[in-house]
Amino acid sequence: MTNIFLLYFNFSLYFVTFILYQCKKKYFSIGSFVLLFYTFLSLLAIPLFSSPFAKEFNDLRLFPFIYLYLALMMCFSPLLRFKDKKINSIKMPDPNLMNIISAIIIVSFIIKFLTEVSSLSLNNQFLDPMALAENYNERERGGEPGFGLSNALRFISYLFSPVLALFFFYNILMRNKLLSFGIAVSIISYLIISLSNGDRYYVFNLFMDLPFLFLLFRHKLDKNIRKKMVLTLVSIGLLLVVGLATVTMGRFANNKQQEDYLIYSIETYAAQNFIFFNNYGLDAGGIRYGENTANLGKKLLGLKTSNTPLEGRMMYSNLKINDSRFYTFVGDFTLDYGPVTGFVVLMLMTLFFLRLLRTDNKGEYKFNQIIILTLLYQICAHGFSLFPYSFWLANIKLLFVFLLYLLLGSTKKVVFHHTCMVQS
Numbered sequence: 001m002t003n004i005f006l007l008y009f010n011f012s013l014y015f016v017t018f019i020l021y022q023c024k025k026k027y028f029s030i031g032s033f034v035l036l037f038y039t040f041l042s043l044l045a046i047p048l049f050s051s052p053f054a055k056e057f058n059d060l061r062l063f064p065f066i067y068l069y070l071a072l073m074m075c076f077s078p079l080l081r082f083k084d085k086k087i088n089s090i091k092m093p094d095p096n097l098m099n100i101i102s103a104i105i106i107v108s109f110i111i112k113f114l115t116e117v118s119s120l121s122l123n124n125q126f127l128d129p130m131a132l133a134e135n136y137n138e139r140e141r142g143g144e145p146g147f148g149l150s151n152a153l154r155f156i157s158y159l160f161s162p163v164l165a166l167f168f169f170y171n172i173l174m175r176n177k178l179l180s181f182g183i184a185v186s187i188i189s190y191l192i193i194s195l196s197n198g199d200r201y202y203v204f205n206l207f208m209d210l211p212f213l214f215l216l217f218r219h220k221l222d223k224n225i226r227k228k229m230v231l232t233l234v235s236i237g238l239l240l241v242v243g244l245a246t247v248t249m250g251r252f253a254n255n256k257q258q259e260d261y262l263i264y265s266i267e268t269y270a271a272q273n274f275i276f277f278n279n280y281g282l283d284a285g286g287i288r289y290g291e292n293t294a295n296l297g298k299k300l301l302g303l304k305t306s307n308t309p310l311e312g313r314m315m316y317s318n319l320k321i322n323d324s325r326f327y328t329f330v331g332d333f334t335l336d337y338g339p340v341t342g343f344v345v346l347m348l349m350t351l352f353f354l355r356l357l358r359t360d361n362k363g364e365y366k367f368n369q370i371i372i373l374t375l376l377y378q379i380c381a382h383g384f385s386l387f388p389y390s391f392w393l394a395n396i397k398l399l400f401v402f403l404l405y406l407l408l409g410s411t412k413k414v415v416f417h418h419t420c421m422v423q424s
Helices: 003-025 030-050 062-081 095-119 129-141 149-173 177-196 200-220 223-252 258-281 295-300 309-315 328-337 339-356 367-384 391-407
Strands: 089-092 364-366 414-417 420-423
Touching: 003 030, 003 062, 003 258, 030 062, 030 200, 030 258, 030 367, 062 258, 062 328, 062 339, 062 367, 089 367, 095 149, 095 177, 149 177, 149 200, 149 367, 149 391, 177 200, 200 223, 200 367, 258 328, 295 391, 328 339, 328 367, 339 367, 364 367, 367 391
Parallel strands: 089 364
Antiparallel strands: 089 414, 414 420
16 A cells, blocks of 8 residues: 555545544534544644655554554544533632632733743844744753742742633633733744744643633634624634744744745644654664653652653664654553553553543533643644643642642532623
């Protein structure tokens, strides 16, 4: 079988799954968005493999594509089963506690912005691709952050980053105008810092979170708010596209074949994951023994481990691929534990999420379950590249999200039902 035939076969797996899912679902849901996203990425992998710029890809095999498809569908299953249109009510935590957390989020992100504003390219270089590329390189060469109150608040903003957009939607639903505005400002400051640093990662992740949250809550918004929200999301989306394109031009375009190479670099960012997983995901010449996905656990057990991704690449330089390339979050687990154990770990993770998202009353969810749903979505959607919670610092962020889940588990009988708030 030829490489192109295998790529078309891979695309057909996701395309047919999306069509069948839509025929059963009959409306566009969170699961629809995730399936459509991966369908689009699998389509982009076809011209990427044939690009004259592509030099790193090897011949493809059938089984890795089937393995990846099965592993992804297994991990997607809680999202595919989630009936966002049939949510009758969402039990909210104590409003005072949520207000305090929202205020902490706002303060931490504003402090982060103010402490970094002096190094931002807010002048005519802000949309200069080469200036953004240089800022990215400088940030990569930078050392570890220091200590102090401002750095502590910046670390808090890092911990809250997975739920930043979620708390924005929460305050919109609760009609907390001041807190909604504050978190909106926090999101904007977050984007400015990321774009100025030439970093596509956080910008793209936010770009992916917004449609998820809109699809989740759209049935709970009245028509006027929903219309305003759509306009806001479209505007933000256009700005993010411009920002992502500018950063990509700065980091990857060259002078001789700028337009062609820019297209190739975008395709590479989006679709290299399928090809590199096929080449190395099931056979990289060894495993990393949990180095990426359980880095913090290894540290706590006193095992030898790395402190940074760069150090981790040096430790496992014998492997045929490292995390400077994308191979999906599934690839992080197979490279860490091997194909068999990695699949078992992913299966246990899926069962864990299914358990946390289970409800006793049909159509009634707690807000902390929405946090877990958001986390799973981020693993699946952000994880099109790599596991988004790799290495010890991100492992801490993952644990922090679960702490939020526990903290916000109790409710004060504040229930969001349809388009109104009921408190008893």
